Amino acid sequence: xxxxxxxxxxxxxxxxxxxxxxxxxxxxxxxxxxxxxxxxxxxxxxxxxxxxxxxxxxxxxxxxxxxxxxxxxxxxxxxxxxxxxxxxxxxxxxxxxxxxxxxxxxxxxxxxxxxxxxxxxxxxxxxxxxxxxxxxxxxxxxxxxxxxxxxxxxxxxxxxxxxxxxxxxxxxxxxxxxxxxxxxxxxxxxxxxxxxxxxxxxxxxxxxxxxxxxxxxxx
Numbered sequence: 718x719x720x721x722x723x724x725x726x727x728x729x730x731x732x733x734x735x736x737x738x739x740x741x742x743x744x745x746x747x748x749x750x751x752x753x754x755x756x757x758x759x760x761x762x763x764x765x766x767x768x769x770x771x772x773x774x775x776x777x778x779x780x781x782x783x784x785x786x787x788x789x790x791x792x793x794x795x796x797x798x799x800x801x802x803x804x805x806x807x808x809x810x811x812x813x814x815x816x817x818x819x820x821x822x823x824x825x826x827x828x829x830x831x832x833x834x835x836x837x838x839x840x841x842x843x844x845x846x847x848x849x850x851x852x853x854x855x856x857x858x859x860x861x862x863x864x865x866x867x868x869x870x871x872x873x874x875x876x877x878x879x880x881x882x883x884x885x886x887x888x889x890x891x892x893x894x895x896x897x898x899x900x901x902x903x904x905x906x907x908x909x910x911x912x913x914x915x916x917x918x919x920x921x922x923x924x925x926x927x928x929x930x931x932x933x934x935x936x
Contacts, residue, residue, distance in 0.1 A: 730846065765830040770903050770911045772825050777909040779819035784858045791865075792816060793854045807882030808865030809869075809936035810845045812852050822846055828868065836882040842930055845880065845936035850905075854882075854932040864922060868902045869936050878935055885923055 737769075784791050787801070792815035795801025804813035813826055820826070823837040828849035837847035849869055856865040857907040864885070902919060904912050914922070923931060 753762035779816040848936040
């Protein structure tokens with residue numbers, strides 16, 4: 718008697734993902750994206766122009782804190798006898814020394830793309846050679862659109878501005894050399910806000926200010 722021959726077992730069929738399995742895959746991908754996002758955000762935050770804007774923001778906070786403690790006046794408006802820097806005129810670094818208590822470190826005063834300057838080891842050795850920003854001597858806390866500080870590499874026409882005292886006006890061809898931010902500049906306004914703008918926008922900003930004077934100390 719012959720044994721019955723059972724039919725050959727066919728290979729298992731490929732099956733589609735169930736709804737539950739699909740949800741698990743989506744959840745895993747979302748978790749990975751959530752874990753990677755902070756690293757991407759930190760990398761973007763470290764970009765030089767963003768870091769420079771952060772430096773100017775900290776400078777603005779320190780200057781406004783000084784003003785809050787001195788009857789709404791910035792250090793450039795107050796005599797050195799009262800803790801200000803009025804008498805220092807065009808010596809830019811001296812004006813920033815008046816706010817060292819709120820800045821904590823000299824590194825804040827150096828733009829990461831300014832390769833011609835170096836960071837000071839401490840405040841005792843700090844000078845113009847460690848400074849990337851000019852400061853306005855006429856900025857007024859009550860005129861929020863006035864320029865308070867910005868990149869040091871200012872040009873008038875095709876020529877770089879000299880170190881020391883200079884007056885910015887709307888009828889002068891104010892520009893910025895590309896050595897730091899490639900024809901853009903980061904501007905700190907008297908209200909503490911920071912904007913990234915072109916030379917034309919800087920001139921527009923000068924027109925918005927009610928005070929026609931805008932003397933700046935360039936390091």
